[in-house]
Amino acid sequence: xxxAEMFSPxxxxxxxxxxxxxxxxxxxxxxxxxxxxxxxxxxxxAEKSWQQALPLQPSLTPASFMDALRDDIxxxxxxxxxxxxxxxQVAMPLPMAALCDLVAALTNQAMAVYEAxxxxxxxxxQVVQWLAELIGWRGAEGILTSGGAQANLTTLLAARQIxxxxxxxxxxxxxxxxxxxxxxxxxxxxxxxAAGIMGLGTEAVIKVATDAAGRxxxxxxxxxxxxxxxxxDNIIAVVATAGCTPTGSIDPLDEIGTYCNAQNLWLHVDxxxxxxxxxxxxxxxxxxxxxxxxxxxxxxxxLLYMPAPVxxxxxKNPQHCFAAFAQEASYLFQGESAQDExxxxxxxxxxxxxxxxxLKLWAAFSLYGVDGLGALVDKVFATARLLAxxxxxxxxxxxxxxxxxxxxxxxxxxxxxxxIRKKLVVSGAFHxxxxxxxxxxxxxxxxxxxxxxxxxxxxxxxxxxxxx
Ligand SMILES: Cc1ncc(COP(=O)(O)O)c(C=O)c1O
Numbered sequence: 001x002x003x004a005e006m007f008s009p010x011x012x013x014x015x016x017x018x019x020x021x022x023x024x025x026x027x028x029x030x031x032x033x034x035x036x037x038x039x040x041x042x043x044x045x046a047e048k049s050w051q052q053a054l055p056l057q058p059s060l061t062p063a064s065f066m067d068a069l070r071d072d073i074x075x076x077x078x079x080x081x082x083x084x085x086x087x088x089q090v091a092m093p094l095p096m097a098a099l100c101d102l103v104a105a106l107t108n109q110a111m112a113v114y115e116a117x118x119x120x121x122x123x124x125x126q127v128v129q130w131l132a133e134l135i136g137w138r139g140a141e142g143i144l145t146s147g148g149a150q151a152n153l154t155t156l157l158a159a160r161q162i163x164x165x166x167x168x169x170x171x172x173x174x175x176x177x178x179x180x181x182x183x184x185x186x187x188x189x190x191x192x193x194a195a196g197i198m199g200l201g202t203e204a205v206i207k208v209a210t211d212a213a214g215r216x217x218x219x220x221x222x223x224x225x226x227x228x229x230x231x232x233d234n235i236i237a238v239v240a241t242a243g244c245t246p247t248g249s250i251d252p253l254d255e256i257g258t259y260c261n262a263q264n265l266w267l268h269v270d271x272x273x274x275x276x277x278x279x280x281x282x283x284x285x286x287x288x289x290x291x292x293x294x295x296x297x298x299x300x301x302x303l304l305y306m307p308a309p310v311x312x313x314x315x316k317n318p319q320h321c322f323a324a325f326a327q328e329a330s331y332l333f334q335g336e337s338a339q340d341e342x343x344x345x346x347x348x349x350x351x352x353x354x355x356x357x358x359l360k361l362w363a364a365f366s367l368y369g370v371d372g373l374g375a376l377v378d379k380v381f382a383t384a385r386l387l388a389x390x391x392x393x394x395x396x397x398x399x400x401x402x403x404x405x406x407x408x409x410x411x412x413x414x415x416x417x418x419x420i421r422k423k424l425v426v427s428g429a430f431h432x433x434x435x436x437x438x439x440x441x442x443x444x445x446x447x448x449x450x451x452x453x454x455x456x457x458x459x460x461x462x463x464x465x466x467x468x
Contacts, residue, residue: 037078143313148302154324182235325348384407406447
C-alpha cells in the first residue's frame, strides 16, 4: 500500500460509512438485549487468538479488517448498551458523543498549548464553566483529564501546594510536618494511590468511619481531625465522596463543608460517580453543600453518558487551577507565569498531549440540554429504587440499604454471592459485580441503562435463585 493510499480520504469515506453501519447494527442489537451481555471466555484460552506474528507486510485489507471487527472483536466485548449489563459504573455512551470521539481522533488536537487545538481549548473552557455553574460556582476554573483517578490526583496536588504552606513542589515533602488526607473508609482507591504517587505514602489517607447508610460519620471526621492536629499532622484535604464506589452512598456534604470552611480545611468532593445528580431536578438536592467545596471531580464517562475517558477537575478559586503543576517548560510556555497561561492546558494537567475531550460534552449539553441529560439520571435512579423494592419483598433476598443512587447491593440468603455472580457472568445472562463490605461479600448492581426494564429485574432475581 502506498503512503497516499494510507491517508486516502476516499478510503476513509468508504470504510467510515461501512463502520458506522456496522456500529449502528451493533448498537441496535445490544439495546434490544438479544445476545449475551458477555460471551465469557477464559482469558488464557481467548488470548490464543491474539498471538499472531508481527505483520511486516499487510495482513488485512480494509474489507477484512471490517470482517474482523464484525465477527471477532465486537462480539467478544462487554455489551455496554445491553439492558442486562448491570456491572460497572461505566456509561453506555450516547451515540452522538461517540461520533465526537471520532472527530477528536481524526483531527488529533494535541491541546498542550492553545495553538495546537484552539477550538478544542475554548470548547473545553466552555464546558468547564457549564459544569461549575451547575455546582453553583461563578468564575471557577478547571480542566478535563483522562479519568477520575487522574482527576483526584490533580486536585490533591493542588490542595497540597496550597495547604502545606511551603513550596512542596520544589522542596519535596520532607521539609515539614507529615501531610495527611482525611477520607471516608469507602473513598475510592485512587486517593490512596494519589497519596502514594505524591510521596506521602498510602497510609497518609486517614480513613474515617461511615454510618449504617455508608456515609462519612461527621463526628468521626471531627475526632480524626482533632487527633491529627494533636499529632502535629498537616491535613492537606478532607475528601467527601458523592456516590461512593461500593454502595453509592453520599457523604453529608453540607455538614462536612460547614466544618471544613470553619476550620479552613480544603474540601475535595469526589463526585466522579454522583456529581451528575446536579443535572436532575429530582435528585440535585442530595448534593446540597457541594458548593462549599474547594474542588470537585466529575466523571463524564459515568452518569453523563460519555465515552471514556473524560473527567472534569473543578476549582472554586480559579488560581488553584495552577497550583497542581507549578512547573516551567519554556519551550512550550512563553508567558511570565502560570496565570498568563490560561489558554495553554499543559500548565494545569498531568497530560501534555491530551485528547479533545470537551467536544462530546459540549455536543451532549447542546443537543439534549441539562433536562435531557438529567432525565437519564432520573430514569436509572428510579430503576435502582424499583430493584430495591423488589429485593425487599422477595423471599430469601436481603437488601444492604435503600440505594441513594443507582448502585444496589444485596445478597441471596442461601448462597455464596461470589459463586452466584460468577455463574451469572459466565452464562452471559447478566453482568454484575460484587463488593466486600466489612468482610462480607454482597452482589452489586449499577443500573446505568435507562432501558433496563421491570422484566429484566424479575429475570435477574429468577436467575440468582436458580444459581443459588
Ligand atoms: C468515586 C470514584 N472516584 C474515582 C473513580 C476513578 O475514576 P476513573 O475510573 O474514571 O479513573 C471512581 C471509579 O469508579 C469512583 O467511583
